[in-house]
Amino acid sequence: MTTAVVAPGPAPQPAGPDPDSDIDLAAVAKLFTPAVVAARAHTEELAFEQLPGPTRELLGGYAAELRRQTFTAGRLAAARATAAIAGRPHWLDADDRGAPRWPDGTRGSLSHTNQLALAVAAVDQGDELGIDIEPLATGPGLLDALRYVCTPAERARVAAAPVPELAVLRVFCTKEALYKAAPPEVQRGLTMQSVELDWTDPPGGDLDPQAQPLTLRAVKGPVAGRTALCAVIGTHMVAAVTLPREPIHSTPTQDQDGQ
Numbered sequence: 001m002t003t004a005v006v007a008p009g010p011a012p013q014p015a016g017p018d019p020d021s022d023i024d025l026a027a028v029a030k031l032f033t034p035a036v037v038a039a040r041a042h043t044e045e046l047a048f049e050q051l052p053g054p055t056r057e058l059l060g061g062y063a064a065e066l067r068r069q070t071f072t073a074g075r076l077a078a079a080r081a082t083a084a085i086a087g088r089p090h091w092l093d094a095d096d097r098g099a100p101r102w103p104d105g106t107r108g109s110l111s112h113t114n115q116l117a118l119a120v121a122a123v124d125q126g127d128e129l130g131i132d133i134e135p136l137a138t139g140p141g142l143l144d145a146l147r148y149v150c151t152p153a154e155r156a157r158v159a160a161a162p163v164p165e166l167a168v169l170r171v172f173c174t175k176e177a178l179y180k181a182a183p184p185e186v187q188r189g190l191t192m193q194s195v196e197l198d199w200t201d202p203p204g205g206d207l208d209p210q211a212q213p214l215t216l217r218a219v220k221g222p223v224a225g226r227t228a229l230c231a232v233i234g235t236h237m238v239a240a241v242t243l244p245r246e247p248i249h250s251t252p253t254q255d256q257d258g259q
């Protein structure tokens with residue numbers, strides 16, 4: 001079958017009334033300093049076969065249909081973000097970790113749900129970016145995985161939070177975004193227990209429409225002292241991290257609760 005490679009145009013309007021397949025890009029971009037361009041793509045927008053050959057090859061041999069869809073949407077969102085930064089769309093390559101390679105002079109990060117991909121890109125100013133998006137609906141399931149996601153201190157904080165399923169989701173989302181922004185030598189060997197986060201619960205509760213993005217601070221682990229911003233945006237939790245590209249001196253991992 002001959003397929004045409006589709007040049008990514010401007011982000012379309014949401015495909016339908018389903019809020020899970022859309023996100024407020026201005027609210028996403030506001031989570032980052034310095035400025036970034038945020039772009040999205042739906043999983044139904046572009047077929048895997050329409051990606052350029054070298055991009056398709058990044059997935060290797062067989063990949064499940066859902067993985068093909070999310071991969072394709074991620075590439076499309078990133079192409080839109082890089083077009084806004086670099087003047088032309090760029091189909092991202094990847095390194096052997098699966099981390100995307102951004103065009104020279106730019107930096108970025110991407111994340112997807114089963115329906116939506118979100119990418120941020122910026123002119124390289126010496127920072128690495130990390131983004132993570134999770135549907136709010138995954139919160140209750142994560143409470144069952146609390147011991148995997150959270151250190152003992154975080155578990156206590158989550159249990160006391162106004163909405164524990166959102167609190168654990170926030171921790172998870174933030175650790176994923178921190179991981180993506182961390183340099184390869186720090187990523188190696190990192191687990192959810194390697195980093196401990198601290199935060200102040202939002203005064204009006206997590207779902208207060210006026211709620212400001214919440215700052216989470218890494219208080220233990222290799223990125224201690226670094227912060228992330230996390231916000232409920234529509235039906236998603238989004239975490240954003242900007243890490244200066246400088247040597248991060250590992251501190252001994254806290255071996256907590258035997259994990």
Ligand SMILES: CC(C)(COP(=O)(O)OP(=O)(O)OC[C@H]1O[C@@H](n2cnc3c(N)ncnc32)[C@H](O)[C@@H]1OP(=O)(O)O)[C@@H](O)C(=O)NCCC(=O)NCCS
Nearest residue numbers: 071074097098099100111112175178179180190191192195
């Ligand atoms: C790599 C990882 C962060 C991906 O997160 P996820 O929630 O499963 O999936 P997301 O949709 O949010 O992100 C996937 C994208 O992340 C990017 N990614 C993959 N590996 C990456 C890496 N090592 N560094 C940066 N970005 C990476 C890719 O673009 C990938 O999408 P693609 O494969 O379609 O290109 C996750 O699988 C992981 O390993 N998490 C570990 C987190 C952790 O241990 N944290 C410790 C405390 S900081």
